[in-house]
Amino acid sequence: MDVTKFAIPEIIFGRGSLNHAGQCALRLGAKKVFLVSDSGIEEAGWVQRLMDILKREGIEWIYYPGVTSNPRDFQVEQGAEFYTKNNADVIIAIGGGSALDTAKGIAIIASNGGKIRDYEGANRVHRPLPPMVLITTTAGSGSDISQFCIITDVERAVKMSIITRTLVPNISIVDPLILRTKSETQIIQSAVDALAHAIESYTSTIASSLTEMHSLKAIDLIIRNLPHAVQTRSLDSLEQLSMASVSASMAFSNASLGAEHALAHSLGGHFDMRHGVIHPILLTAVMRYNLDWAEEKFGNIGRVILNKDLGSVRDNAVEGIEKLDEFFAQLDVPLRLRDEIGEDDKHFLEPICRMAVNDACNLTNPRPASWRELMAVCEEAW
């Protein structure tokens, strides 16, 4: 094996782990916490709950509520100004991928200066970031575990992937109790994001023995638990989805992703679509595109999805992808690109695909993908 690196935060996992947030901040030397969240999490009561926990530990904080879905460049730049002005020292963020990525973006600017677009791509952040405790409220984005940060460049209307080891937070808190306040749609959109992370990281050209087992575990847990979690909201199922997301995140953070995520970033940046909407539409189309270039691996994925071995790598691979189409179909989510993009906007697909080939995620796709080939994938998914 070539030299491979594996970095994850300290993870505190389990029901009630949110209560550890104050202790975590103290361990990191917090005198004044910079607290990041959004209105949805506030309304669900989690921000107040977190403030109570900080108060109990005698920790001061300043609250930054300026998080939106698909965070923009100017928003994290404003946030960094607010951070600096308030002399905060430790960042705690609670929310989905948008809140956590906003916190990460703020951390980059606050300690490295400049504009967020200066850091697009891999390994371009050079100075250490403020200590971070990230508390996920979804079981999907993995931003609480990963070295990824996705921020929209408004001018170019594209989601930038910023990837660097320093973006791995100090501590990730994963409390499945928080998932109980999520809607059915939020649970599905998060889980299919984790599933896309698991599948793309497994077939990534830089996957390793340290990441592959986490990918397969995540696929297994999501296929076995998502339908039941949506139907029953059972805490056991939600906990399994949380564990799946942790596993998928440990994998993709270290093995990166592929063309499906590259496309999802470009589509999401252009149309401001929610990230989790895109995967049931694109994932199996990209898997079919990649199939012949990673047949053995798709065979392993198929065996996990089918929960049996058909005796042939090819059969496992092909029927696994078909089974995944059926899995998405039963979730009652959009399955075709035309469900999300009007016919009038279809001409934007070309510039979107031209953008996607330059996304860092496209570099590790098992089969090289030009913009024309990504266009063909979009046509298949149309």
Add this chain to the structure above:
Amino acid sequence: MDVTKFAIPEIIFGRGSLNHAGQCALRLGAKKVFLVSDSGIEEAGWVQRLMDILKREGIEWIYYPGVTSNPRDFQVEQGAEFYTKNNADVIIAIGGGSALDTAKGIAIIASNGGKIRDYEGANRVHRPLPPMVLITTTAGSGSDISQFCIITDVERAVKMSIITRTLVPNISIVDPLILRTKSETQIIQSAVDALAHAIESYTSTIASSLTEMHSLKAIDLIIRNLPHAVQTRSLDSLEQLSMASVSASMAFSNASLGAEHALAHSLGGHFDMRHGVIHPILLTAVMRYNLDWAEEKFGNIGRVILNKDLGSVRDNAVEGIEKLDEFFAQLDVPLRLRDEIGEDDKHFLEPICRMAVNDACNLTNPRPASWRELMAVCEEAW
């Protein structure tokens, strides 16, 4: 699931990863490295190699060669004095468990003061340690990954377990090329230590979904690769043993161990036996003692060892343990306690077992074990 914590260092794994050591030290802010190793590693040329790497990066160092097998309390205390006197800032250790544990012990005293016995047990180190890069030269102890440090208390003639998250180093470097300079005996003793870590962490009362899969993976890799690695020294097999050790270490560092390690520490402390000699003697005896208290888990272990499913949990468990006895028998290592301890010294077993029940590892054994029960295990293994 109750709240569970999972912490590991950044891991740099693969052939040639040793070359990253200088960059790692720089990333941690090194101005003057405190380099820890022993004469065996020096003779194999690895200390010089590491010095060349540091020189290439323009990093100054001071070398501390005072490592012995089963490091003693006074040795780490002397080492800490040497560290402080030389104004070092980052610790790099290269070696087996003894060298790495010496480095960890030095780090504790250098930053927390006092005597090393003040820190025996769990979570008793309160101030942060100097940054550490630990480079393992064996595939077994896992000290480069774990929050464990084992130091002999000379007065009480016992190995103390010091367990705390701050002992997880910043960076672990695992370079399978280094294993090529190890003797057959060293490879076996390291691998059976990793196997004991994997099995005891899997049946530990605080094992979690985050650790269990690493335990099973390690068992599988060691059973499948150790005989071939010993016979052929093939780099592929050695690499698999390195990966097994990393997996087992991620598991036991976070799930702890059991009665077998508690006994091994007390025996090792009393008789100055090499740690890796003890496992083929004691492990299956402890597994039989635990069997009824974790039958399902021993069934899973059995399936991995046997590489098949006999259709019954009990059969998998029992035959797995028998197969493990056969596995040890083919390794040409001592299999009975009487091979290592003279009849004249047998009376020491009682105080040894009385000591072992207080070892932190005994707390997480699936079946509670009194000193009399540990005596019975020793009798079975005699």
